[in-house]
Amino acid sequence: MKVVVISGGASPEHEVSLASGRGIADAATILGHDVVPLVIDAEGNWQDGQHEAIALMQDADVVVPALHGEGGEDGIIQGFLQQLAIRYVGSGVAASAVGLDKHLTKAVLKAHGIRVTPGMTLRSEELRDAEFAVQQLKAAGLDFPVFVKPGSGGSSFGVTRATDPPSLATALAEAVALDPNVLVEQEMCGREIDLAVMEFPDGRIEVAPALEIHPDPDQPFFNATAKYDNAATRFVVPAPLESTLADRLRRTAVEVFETLGCSGLARVDFFVPADGEPVVNEINTFPGFTPTSQFPRMWAAAGLSYTDVVQNLLETAVRKG
Structure with missing residues (x-):
């Protein structure tokens, strides 16, 4: 397939997005696809020019908007691609917009009886x-x-x-x-557990083994430093969970995914306090996607390599049309 990978963007997550885009582009190249990387700079401008970028995307079989945060994960790029009738990986306009807005996410989930952080x-x-x-x-x-x-x-x-x-x-x-x-x-005191949800070409939705975060104890919490610049932070996958709790987390992750109308992929982040009742913290409709990011790590524990996950996302997007 001809695959366009978009990265960068005018959000604080610009550098994170560039890293995700490089990982996806490299994997798609290894898989034998014809890959065209497109970068949006930190001011929001297409480096190859907007008209040139549109032409390249319209000529592609599928586009991967590997963008995080404002302008990329909030429905804006998704609406742009839909207006151009271009197939793309991930959630649509509504799910992306709600998923990035933490207040709206919690309001929708709470209205559906799903526990969220107060x-x-x-x-x-x-x-x-x-x-x-x-x-x-x-x-x-x-x-x-x-x-x-x-x-x-x-x-x-x-x-x-x-x-x-x-x-x-x-x-x-x-x-x-x-x-x-x-x-x-x-503040929620308890375990931090993440789950990776992914859609497959046949329409089924599956959840990878859970990941538990053990942030650097010298950091005040799991902040950006602990996430990206600290070897003392540990990610344990599969997380050691009692089977009943693991099943409940999986069911809730799928329920969150479906309630918000997500497509393709998402990472659902939970707190598990002392009472053992999971609480949804947030959802990422296009989570970090380097080979060492949490989402691919969880799928690696399920037996799917980084390239397997990329191929699945591309096939799912194409088959959904």
């Missing part, structure tokens, strides 16, 4: 007064410590742990610099 969203106009924000948290039943996150985005950029009103004010300022809507969530 939290609330503060709008930009509510962030000017830190004392007002503290009052809002109290009214919502949230106690310190809390996690403050941009309303959209990933890779833990702009995420801060706040333990008191002064640190909350600092955290809100950092998050609102990336998104006008800020999510404040109750």
Whole structure:
């Protein structure tokens, strides 16, 4: 097949996306496909020119939008490709847009009876007064410590742990610099478990063995440093889970995938607190995709190599048309 791989983009996850795109392009080349890499620079411009990029994509059998965060994982590139009648890997406009918006994701899942991390969203106009924000948290039943996150985005950029009103004010300022809507969530003490969900060409949806995150204890939490620049962080896959819990996590991951209308692939991240009741933290509709990223690691534990996973995603996208 002729495969176009898009990477980069004007989001804080630009470099992460470039790494994902290189991995996918290399794997598709090994598989024997004719691969055309397209890069969107950090300002949002197509390096080969937009008209040239459109022509290359329209000539392809399938496009892989290996983009993370705003402008790539939020439905914008998906709508662009659909308008051009181009087949692509991954979720469509609606699932991508909802999946990147943490508030919308939790609202939809909660409405369907799926447990999510307790939290609330503060709008930009509510962030000017830190004392007002503290009052809002109290009214919502949230106690310190809390996690403050941009309303959209990933890779833990702009995420801060706040333990008191002064640190909350600092955290809100950092998050609102990336998104006008800020999510404040109750800290969840327990295990961090991720699951990889993937669709196959025949339409079935499967879940790989779970992965447990053991972040560097010298980091305040599983932040961007712990994710990408720290050898002390450990990923254990398969995670040691009692069979009943493992089954429940798998069922919930598929339920999240289907409730949000996802396609192709997703990574669903959970907390498992002391009571053993899983809580959904978030979903990534196009998770990090280097050969060492969590998503391919989980599928490797299921017996699928990195190239196997790439081939499956390409075939699924083409067969769905």
